[in-house]
Amino acid sequence: MYNPQLTEDGKLRHLLSIEGLPKTIINQILDTAESFVGVAEREVKKVPLLRGKTVCNIFFENSTRTRTTFEIAAKRLSADVINLNVSTSSQSKGETILDTVDNLTAMHADMFVVRHAQSGAAHFIARHVQPHIHVINAGDGRHAHPTQGLLDVFTIRRYKPDLHNLRVALVGDVLHSRVARSEIHALTTLGVPEVRVIAPKTLLPEHVERLGVQVYHDMTAGLKDVDVVMMLRLQNERMAGAMLPSAQEYFKTFGLTQEKLARARPDAIVMHPGPMNRGIEIDSSVADGRQSVILPQVTYGIAVRMAVMSILAGNNG
Amino acid sequence: MTQPIDKLPDAEILLADLAAQLKPVITADTALVGIHSGGVWMMERLLPLLEKNLGHPIEHGRLDVSFYRDDFGQRGLHQDTKPSQIPFEVEGRHIILIDDVFYTGRTIRAAMNELFDYGRPASISLAVLVNRGGRELPITPQYCAHEMQLPAARNLQLMQDAQGRFHFTLEESD
Numbered sequence: 001m002y003n004p005q006l007t008e009d010g011k012l013r014h015l016l017s018i019e020g021l022p023k024t025i026i027n028q029i030l031d032t033a034e035s036f037v038g039v040a041e042r043e044v045k046k047v048p049l050l051r052g053k054t055v056c057n058i059f060f061e062n063s064t065r066t067r068t069t070f071e072i073a074a075k076r077l078s079a080d081v082i083n084l085n086v087s088t089s090s091q092s093k094g095e096t097i098l099d100t101v102d103n104l105t106a107m108h109a110d111m112f113v114v115r116h117a118q119s120g121a122a123h124f125i126a127r128h129v130q131p132h133i134h135v136i137n138a139g140d141g142r143h144a145h146p147t148q149g150l151l152d153v154f155t156i157r158r159y160k161p162d163l164h165n166l167r168v169a170l171v172g173d174v175l176h177s178r179v180a181r182s183e184i185h186a187l188t189t190l191g192v193p194e195v196r197v198i199a200p201k202t203l204l205p206e207h208v209e210r211l212g213v214q215v216y217h218d219m220t221a222g223l224k225d226v227d228v229v230m231m232l233r234l235q236n237e238r239m240a241g242a243m244l245p246s247a248q249e250y251f252k253t254f255g256l257t258q259e260k261l262a263r264a265r266p267d268a269i270v271m272h273p274g275p276m277n278r279g280i281e282i283d284s285s286v287a288d289g290r291q292s293v294i295l296p297q298v299t300y301g302i303a304v305r306m307a308v309m310s311i312l313a314g315n316n317g
Numbered sequence: 318m319t320q321p322i323d324k325l326p327d328a329e330i331l332l333a334d335l336a337a338q339l340k341p342v343i344t345a346d347t348a349l350v351g352i353h354s355g356g357v358w359m360m361e362r363l364l365p366l367l368e369k370n371l372g373h374p375i376e377h378g379r380l381d382v383s384f385y386r387d388d389f390g391q392r393g394l395h396q397d398t399k400p401s402q403i404p405f406e407v408e409g410r411h412i413i414l415i416d417d418v419f420y421t422g423r424t425i426r427a428a429m430n431e432l433f434d435y436g437r438p439a440s441i442s443l444a445v446l447v448n449r450g451g452r453e454l455p456i457t458p459q460y461c462a463h464e465m466q467l468p469a470a471r472n473l474q475l476m477q478d479a480q481g482r483f484h485f486t487l488e489e490s491d
């Protein structure tokens with residue numbers, strides 16, 4: 001079957017979604033990221049792998065943190081980095097996505113990191129680009145955010161190396177979360193035996209159990225004996241609709257407090273992809289507590305993005 | 318040719334020989350750095366030999382030079398990279414790089430570039446079991462247990478058996 005992410009000989013050409021990635025490639029990315037963790041602790045935090053390459057961060061939708069981590073990752077690989085916030089530039093003058101991409105290609109860009117509010121935007125660009133250009137999906141609509149999924153799995157693996165013996169719970173707005181989808185695919189592909197989702201019915205996609213997860217609607221049962229609690233960001237704008245009664249009500253039922261966390265295993269870790277809504281999906285005492293690995297997630301995110309970029313850049317036919 | 322190709326040197330004898338060459342040059346400022354993977358195996362065997370009667374442990378680390386290779390553009394990233402670990406202060410240290418086979422010198426160039434990203438060593442020297450000829454850069458080992466000439470089509474590799482003993486294999490290169 002044609003897989004737009006892979007070259008003819010099965011190497012990673014673009015990173016568009018974790019869905020459809022072979023386990024060997026996911027493991028190659030995670031193992032390579034291990035080597036990049038140490039680079040950040042050295043006197044010189046750079047390696048010369050992408051010297052002379054140009055990475056374009058094309059953000060059709062704002063995301064300061066994701067853009068910053070991709071920028072740092074590319075710079076630590078010695079690439080030159082161009083940041084384009086297209087929402088505020090040429091698209092407002094009527095230029096199409098493909099014209100933007102063609103113009104950057106004419107400037108000899110080697111890699112595009114794409115963020116777009118529409119699902120499928122990164123796939124669309126990947127189908128269009130010349131063979132030597134690589135595309136990384138940095139989040140497209142509700143569809144996927146593969147590097148976030150990979151960095152979450154990487155973080156889990158660092159704290160809980162035996163993935164075949166884990167219970168992982170994802171809590172919150174699964175419906176609107178591209179992160180949740182990417183995480184579920186990564187966890188099940190790597191053989192995590194039990195993935196749970198905990199959310200109100202209004203924030204779960206239909207047939208979510210087909211992704212291979214167990215569904216819970218309350219925290220007490222859902223968090224029992226889990227090893228990893230992955231909180232999802234509650235999109236504030238969803239509050240405006242009829243999906244949730246109020247932030248206070250949500251926090252009472254689905255917000256992660258020390259009391260609810262006590263249902264999990266005593267050595268469970270707490271994760272959050274950021275940015276956090278303190279007091280809505282997570283209590284500050286948990287976010288800053290001893291079980292929180294939220295800041296290590298950010299640090300590892302750079303190593304994982306360095307791994308993805310260097311593997312892609314090396315696969316040129 | 319110093320030796321016919323079908324007769325490979327005994328890697329265990331060469332290791333003992335190399336240990337004897339290194340023993341007199343080890344000081345308190347020396348650090349050993351093995352290059353993955355053969356050089357790391359060698360370093361693990363050399364450390365107890367060199368620390369014997371020394372009175373102090375020898376600082377040591379390991380390098381995987383995948384991120385510094387000059388053939389990344391042609392061959393891409395190595396499939397199986399291992400983290401580099403330099404758990405000591407490189408600044409001012411006399412570093413002995415350890416590798417199994419010296420060939421073109423490109424791996425050593427990459428290793429030196431990586432080391433300098435940790436700090437400025439006082440000196441770097443190179444210890445290998447075999448210099449197989451064919452260098453392409455102005456780099457040569459200071460400590461070497463054996464020299465031989467091999468055609469480019471052959472790949473000399475250090476292997477380690479289940480008991481940790483070393484031997485060489487010679488294969489057609491890809």
